Amino acid sequence: MRNTLALAAAGIICITLVPRAALAHCDTLGSVDPLVKLLSSAVDQGLRQRFAAAAAAAARTHAAESVEKGREYVEAYVAFMHYAERLLADASTSAFHGESAAHAH
Numbered sequence: 001m002r003n004t005l006a007l008a009a010a011g012i013i014c015i016t017l018v019p020r021a022a023l024a025h026c027d028t029l030g031s032v033d034p035l036v037k038l039l040s041s042a043v044d045q046g047l048r049q050r051f052a053a054a055a056a057a058a059a060r061t062h063a064a065e066s067v068e069k070g071r072e073y074v075e076a077y078v079a080f081m082h083y084a085e086r087l088l089a090d091a092s093t094s095a096f097h098g099e100s101a102a103h104a105h
Contacts, residue, residue: 051080060072
């Protein structure tokens with residue numbers, strides 16, 4: 001949110017509110033830098049929050065304590081891993097709109 005406000009203050013359209021307009025704005029500026037910074041910050045924050053939740057759940061989990069605490073840890077860990085896997089899949093695909101990954105150049 002802080003980065004969104006900073007971009008808005010700089011006169012840059014916030015992608016969290018209007019993604020297509022923000023992309024068009026990047027084209028107008030001739031630079032993708034503001035979008036890269038915003039996305040990088042969002043990814044960083046998302047990974048850190050999910051990792052912290054999994055680490056906190058792991059710290060509270062002891063094998064002999066309870067199944068409930070074990071499930072809490074597994075849920076947090078799976079959320080972290082799925083988030084990271086989705087990011088990596090999206091970031092590493094070479095497909096363009098209307099193309100399958102197998103046919104991308």
